[in-house]
Amino acid sequence: MKVAKFGGSSLASGEQLRKVFEIVVSDPERKIVVVSAPGKRNSDDIKVTDLLIEAAEQQLRGENGEYLIEDVVSRYASIAEELDISESVITGIHENFMALLHADQTNPKRYLDALKAGGEDNNAKLVAGYFQSLGVEAQYINPKKAGLIVTDEGGFTRVLPESYDRLYALRDEPGIVVFPGFFGYTLDGDVLTFSRSGSDITGSILANGVKADLYENFTDVDAVYAVNPNVVSNPKGIRELTYREMRELSYAGFSVFHDEALIPAFRAGIPVHIQNTNNPAAQGTRIVNTRDNTNGPVIGIASDKGFCSIYISKYLMNREVGFGRKLLHILEDYGVSYEHIPSGIDDVTLILRQDQMKGDAEKKIISRIKKELHADEVNVEHDLALIMVVGEGMRHNVGTTARASKALAEAKVNIEMINQGSSEVSMMFGVKGHNEETAIQALYHEFF
Ligand SMILES: Nc1ncnc2c1ncn2[C@@H]1O[C@H](COP(=O)(O)OP(=O)(O)O)[C@@H](O)[C@H]1O
Numbered sequence: 010m011k012v013a014k015f016g017g018s019s020l021a022s023g024e025q026l027r028k029v030f031e032i033v034v035s036d037p038e039r040k041i042v043v044v045s046a047p048g049k050r051n052s053d054d055i056k057v058t059d060l061l062i063e064a065a066e067q068q069l070r071g072e073n074g075e076y077l078i079e080d081v082v083s084r085y086a087s088i089a090e091e092l093d094i095s096e097s098v099i100t101g102i103h104e105n106f107m108a109l110l111h112a113d114q115t116n117p118k119r120y121l122d123a124l125k126a127g128g129e130d131n132n133a134k135l136v137a138g139y140f141q142s143l144g145v146e147a148q149y150i151n152p153k154k155a156g157l158i159v160t161d162e163g164g165f166t167r168v169l170p171e172s173y174d175r176l177y178a179l180r181d182e183p184g185i186v187v188f189p190g191f192f193g194y195t196l197d198g199d200v201l202t203f204s205r206s207g208s209d210i211t212g213s214i215l216a217n218g219v220k221a222d223l224y225e226n227f228t229d230v231d232a233v234y235a236v237n238p239n240v241v242s243n244p245k246g247i248r249e250l251t252y253r254e255m256r257e258l259s260y261a262g263f264s265v266f267h268d269e270a271l272i273p274a275f276r277a278g279i280p281v282h283i284q285n286t287n288n289p290a291a292q293g294t295r296i297v298n299t300r301d302n303t304n305g306p307v308i309g310i311a312s313d314k315g316f317c318s319i320y321i322s323k324y325l326m327n328r329e330v331g332f333g334r335k336l337l338h339i340l341e342d343y344g345v346s347y348e349h350i351p352s353g354i355d356d357v358t359l360i361l362r363q364d365q366m367k368g369d370a371e372k373k374i375i376s377r378i379k380k381e382l383h384a385d386e387v388n389v390e391h392d393l394a395l396i397m398v399v400g401e402g403m404r405h406n407v408g409t410t411a412r413a414s415k416a417l418a419e420a421k422v423n424i425e426m427i428n429q430g431s432s433e434v435s436m437m438f439g440v441k442g443h444n445e446e447t448a449i450q451a452l453y454h455e456f457f
């Protein structure tokens with residue numbers, strides 16, 4: 010049995026849905042179909058999810074977001090029209106979105122999540138209706154009915170482990186199950202969405218729950234490429250990646266697959282296959298536990314912007330018991346998490362996502378570090394990009410760091426920090442945000 014997830018780009022128009030249908034029915038093993046909300050039809054388009062977020066925010070500001078809901082509904086209507094799906098389906102979708110828009114706003118986060126989730130929920134109904142109209146046994150199944158139970162952990166949606174056992178029963182449903190991605194229900198019956206692009210997570214949870222043989226993730230590229238194809242043209246496609254490599258690369262910026270979507274499939278030993286809806290004959294990329302051929306030290310290079318670093322220096326920091334704890338406690342007081350902590354004898358650097366520093370949080374954090382920890386020096390650097398060079402082969406190859414540093418030096422990119430850390434499959438370089446693309450191109454040409 011296979012779980013097939015289709016992303017927003019695969020569901021943006023009637024023409025795309027036709028391709029999805031052909032793919033699903035061409036393999037009887039494709040039993041569970043997870044869908045996102047309609048995505049962009051071209052590069053200037055807006056995703057349905059973004060329209061829904063804007064509509065919710067307008068309502069919460071006391072403005073009227075109804076015109077945005079009309080835009081959203083017209084997206085479903087044009088798909089339905091292209092595919093000759095009964096108008097009553099669109100009437101139902103319109104009513105549902107209007108009810109969500111005018112729902113109780115006492116808890117703004119819950120209100121926003123419910124409206125956002127409507128994008129995938131209504132799309133699953135539309136896709137199931139389309140499959141039925143072509144004479145195929147298919148049904149929409151709601152995550153609450155299926156038992157996809159989630160919880161809110163400090164603002165992050167996490168699946169509850171008991172969901173997996175409940176979801177197993179989906180195996181026995183008749184025909185094809187069309188399941189909306191991106192959200193689940195709390196034990197109290199509230200809708201909670203995963204983070205953006207979270208339908209990949211739903212697909213992985215379902216693959217684990219039904220103990221699928223394969224989790225197929227259909228998108229709009231022939232493969233996961235060694236670098237972001239928007240930064241280097243025609244980059245090398247990757248045939249096989251390990252879970253660990255993909256986890257590092259998706260965390261560090263490969264937006265093609267959500268970084269939280271690997272763990273459920275990985276825990277159940279289910280391989281993930283990333284494929285192209287627009288070219289299903291292409292080989293795609295398989296994500297597996299181990300791969301035989303390491304093909305040189307590096308398999309991919311990812312990057313992400315929007316980081317800052319706090320450098321703290323204090324003579325004899327290494328001898329001071331509790332220094333790290335006190336430092337991290339200050340961050341905790343402001344609800345700030347860290348990404349990396351490279352350290353030396355007398356110094357430590359905290360690398361954080363800059364957007365967490367709301368209001369005067371940064372000022373307060375710095376002043377407390379200075380006062381409470383009696384630091385000799387505290388410096389903040391903004392607008393950093395982190396570049397992750399990843400590959401299982403790195404463990405067996407000598408000189409990879411030297412090659413990377415040389416390539417960056419030749420491209421005149423100053424390395425702000427290096428962290429080889431405890432991960433055996435990656436090394437990280439911090440560079441100024443404006444050097445990100447130059448750095449990626451230089452590293453790509455060095456290793457590929
Ligand atoms: N290394 C990479 N390999 C392939 N695609 C990548 C990579 N890095 C970023 N991308 C981008 O990810 C996009 C696919 O992800 P996404 O837009 O979320 O698709 P979907 O609509 O299927 O969810 C590609 O079109 C590509 O622009």
Ligand SMILES: N[C@@H](CC(=O)OP(=O)(O)O)C(=O)O
Pocket residue numbers: 015016017018045046048056058059128190191204205206207208209
């Ligand atoms: N529609 C949601 C969830 C999702 O997974 O979408 P996509 O498959 O288009 O990345 C979002 O835009 O975040």
